[in-house]
Amino acid sequence: MMKYVYLLLTLFAGAGQLSAQPDMNEKRLEEFRKLTNQRVNDLQLYISLIGDKSLSLAQREQAVELAVSLFEKDYLLNGKRRSPYVQVSRRNGKISSVPVRIYFKNLMNVKFDKVEITYYDAAVVSEFEKGTDGNYHATATYYQQFKGMDAKGNLVYGSRDRKDIRVTAQSAAVYAQAGKEDMKIFFGDITVKDTVPIPGFP
Amino acid sequence: MRTGMKKGWLLVCLIACLQANAQVVLPLGDTVNHRKTSKRAPEPFMTRQIKHISEFIDRFNKAALLTDGREMALLALFDEDDKRLAQKGRASHPYTNQVNAFIRASDTGTFKISKRGIAHAVIGILMAYKDLQDTLIVHLKKDYTADSAAFWHVVKVDKLKTLAKEKVETRQVADARSEVALPPNSNEVSFLPFLRGLHDYQSLVPFTHCRDCLDDAWWQVENALRDGGLIPQAVVFNRIFLKAANWEIELGEFIREKENSGWLISNITEN
Numbered sequence: 001m002m003k004y005v006y007l008l009l010t011l012f013a014g015a016g017q018l019s020a021q022p023d024m025n026e027k028r029l030e031e032f033r034k035l036t037n038q039r040v041n042d043l044q045l046y047i048s049l050i051g052d053k054s055l056s057l058a059q060r061e062q063a064v065e066l067a068v069s070l071f072e073k074d075y076l077l078n079g080k081r082r083s084p085y086v087q088v089s090r091r092n093g094k095i096s097s098v099p100v101r102i103y104f105k106n107l108m109n110v111k112f113d114k115v116e117i118t119y120y121d122a123a124v125v126s127e128f129e130k131g132t133d134g135n136y137h138a139t140a141t142y143y144q145q146f147k148g149m150d151a152k153g154n155l156v157y158g159s160r161d162r163k164d165i166r167v168t169a170q171s172a173a174v175y176a177q178a179g180k181e182d183m184k185i186f187f188g189d190i191t192v193k194d195t196v197p198i199p200g201f202p
Numbered sequence: 203m204r205t206g207m208k209k210g211w212l213l214v215c216l217i218a219c220l221q222a223n224a225q226v227v228l229p230l231g232d233t234v235n236h237r238k239t240s241k242r243a244p245e246p247f248m249t250r251q252i253k254h255i256s257e258f259i260d261r262f263n264k265a266a267l268l269t270d271g272r273e274m275a276l277l278a279l280f281d282e283d284d285k286r287l288a289q290k291g292r293a294s295h296p297y298t299n300q301v302n303a304f305i306r307a308s309d310t311g312t313f314k315i316s317k318r319g320i321a322h323a324v325i326g327i328l329m330a331y332k333d334l335q336d337t338l339i340v341h342l343k344k345d346y347t348a349d350s351a352a353f354w355h356v357v358k359v360d361k362l363k364t365l366a367k368e369k370v371e372t373r374q375v376a377d378a379r380s381e382v383a384l385p386p387n388s389n390e391v392s393f394l395p396f397l398r399g400l401h402d403y404q405s406l407v408p409f410t411h412c413r414d415c416l417d418d419a420w421w422q423v424e425n426a427l428r429d430g431g432l433i434p435q436a437v438v439f440n441r442i443f444l445k446a447a448n449w450e451i452e453l454g455e456f457i458r459e460k461e462n463s464g465w466l467i468s469n470i471t472e473n
Contacts, residue, residue, distance in 0.1 A: 048239045082402060085394045087436060089457075091293035095328070095436040097397060115238070122244030126390065132351045132383040137391035141253045143244070162457060164253075166391045188385070189394035193457045 029136065032169040035185050036140050040123050040165070043070055044142070048117050050107045052073040064104045067124045071100050072186045084166070084189045091194045096100075100190070112156060114150035119144055128169060130145070140187075164191045174197060213231070226376040245459070252279075252464035254390055255442060256454060259315045262446070271306050281454065282462045297469075304449060304470050307380050315446045320344060322443040323354070327400070328435040329362070331426065336364040337438060338423060344386065345411075353383035354393075356409040359417040365432075368422050382408040392437040400427065400434040441468070448473050 001119040049055060049063035071084050086103040089095045098106070123142040131137050141164050166188035252258045258279070263449035280287065286297035307313065321344040326337040339360035346352050382403075388395045399409060404427050406420065416424070426432035440452040442465070454468035 015259070036433070057216045066422060082398055085398055087392055087394055087397075090309065095438060097394070097436050118243045119235075120244045120248055122248040124253055126387065127256045129386040130349075130351045131385050132347060132353045134351070137387045139254055139384045139387050143248055160459075162253075163249075163393050166385065166387060168385075189391045189398070191391045 029128045029169075032128055032136065032183060032185065033138070035183055036138065036167050036169075037123055039070055039167075039185050040048065040140050041068060041144055043165075044119050044144070046070075047104075047144075050104055051110060051112075051115050051117070053112075053115075062107055064101070064108065068101050070186050070187050073194045084187065086172050086190045086192060087114065088192045089194065102189075110148060110157075113151040114149040114153065116147040116149075117144065118146075125167065131168075138169065139169045140165045140167050159194050162193050164193075166190070213218045217363050246272045246462050247459045247463060250461035250463075252466065254387075255321075255453070255465060256317060256446075258465045259317050259444070263314050265329050266308045266446075267311075276308060278462065279467055281456055281466045281468055284428065284468070285455075295364050300470060300472070302411075303472070307449065308448065310447070312448050315444050315451070318346065318350075319445060320439040322391055323393070324443070325396075325437055326405055327397065328438050329364075330433045330435055331362075331364045331431055334363050335435075337361055340396075340432075341405075342384075342396075344388075344389075346413055351383075352386035354386070354396075355381075355384065355394050356396075356406055357412060357415050358417075359406060359420050362423055362426075362432075365422045365426055366424065371425055372420060384409065389440065389442055392440050394437065395432055397437055404430065442444075 027104065046063045046067035050060055050067065052060065055063075068083075083099040083101055085097050087095065087097040088099055088103075120143045126139045126141075128136040128138045141162065143160065143162055145160040146158065148157050168186045168188060170184040170186070180181060209400075212299065228459070252261065262279055264278065265272060268275055280301065284297075286295040288294045289297040301345045323344070325340050325342065327340060328420040329336050329338050340356055341358035341360075343352045344352060344354050348399045382399055384393070384395050396409060401408070406424050406427065407416070410416070424433065427434075440455060444453065450471045450473060451467055452469035452471075453465050456463050456466050
């Protein structure tokens with residue numbers, strides 16, 4: 001009997017440590033900032049793979065899965081599992097919001113014969129701020145230019161966007177006692193905003 | 203096993219990506235389904251654009267402390283395309299006088315915005331209701347818990363014109379455990395966590411920590427949400443309000459390709 005009591009006590013103690021988030025110092029938050037920048041680079045790569053029609057459908061679907069894996073999972077609210085949203089705002093005033101998976105799936109369906117994606121060495125991460133969930137929250141921002149052309153090289157669609165991504169940082173305190181801490185970064189909602197018309201595209 | 207498979211696919215994708223980059227120089231006729239990805243140095247506007255509220259506060263506090271060039275540094279934080287600001291050959295607008303008074307007031311050495319201060323936001327959410335569209339105005343406040351965690355919550359909703367003829371009916375409200383704290387940086391992504399929450403809960407109540415806020419305008423919106431007639435579609439504007447001394451500073455997000463862009467002052471009010 002006592003064995004089970006000890007087992008239960010151990011489990012509860014472990015659970016407490018898992019959920020407890022340590023207050024993080026500047027050095028730690030700077031590490032999170034670097035990790036976020038790496039994840040942004042990963043996301044940029046996956047987005048370019050999703051839109052690449054020279055790859056097989058299976059490869060592009062795998063790129064969608066890899067992109068989705070960077071985002072918060074099992075977002076449970078009111079008994080429903082929800083994915084973060086992407087809200088796209090265009091210069092013509094058109095605004096649409098869709099779950100991230102649908103956004104990436106839609107990228108698979110864009111019909112261009114040639115695509116040019118340009119990223120800028122200007123990704124920045126805001127300061128991390130503690131939320132009531134015990135996690136730390138920041139916003140990563142980067143710029144991307146997209147040009148879609150037909151077989152003759154005529155520009156069919158083009159835009160330069162600013163993307164803001166909500167980032168959640170978790171540090172698992174349970175490993176701290178063993179001299180290790182596990183850092184996890186998850187992306188949340190994204191806003192995509194047009195910044196400029198691309199020459200040749202109205 | 204699954205992770206291993208993912209890594210394998212990633213490797214395949216990476217190799218394919220490198221090969222695609224190598225194909226860039228091929229003539230167009232040979233390159234149906236052709237992709238080119240490149241990375242460039244940032245444009246000047248990208249580095250100067252104020253991307254986050256914390257960056258605005260840093261720049262504001264730094265500018266307010268300057269002895270030389272303080273006026274110019276503070277003016278750079280205003281939307282330079284604001285037609286109310288004085289331009290050559292035009293009579294000055296009362297707002298220009300207000301901006302000048304604001305800059306004079308900043309000479310006290312105590313003109314500072316606290317990063318941990320209370321902030322407010324006013325957002326517009328496009329709503330669909332019986333083949334009509336309307337914009338719901340929602341007022342939010344940023345607060346802090348005793349252990350210094352930050353969160354946003356709803357404090358007020360404005361009357362929705364399309365619901366003007368609907369009767370006001372107070373209904374059952376769930377207990378306080380259903381309260382949802384919106385992440386502290388929700389404002390940086392047009393309050394999308396709130397938009398998602400409205401879809402999930404079909405209610406505004408979980409997003410407020412103040413039961414006194416539930417007035418007639420609130421109940422009209424709340425009931426239409428609960429009945430499924432009012433459907434949130436997108437966040438169409440987002441304004442942030444900060445305090446410096448006895449001034450309220452309204453920030454708007456100006457997405458354009460020039461250095462004076464991003465989060466900028468769109469209005470000021472002296473209290």
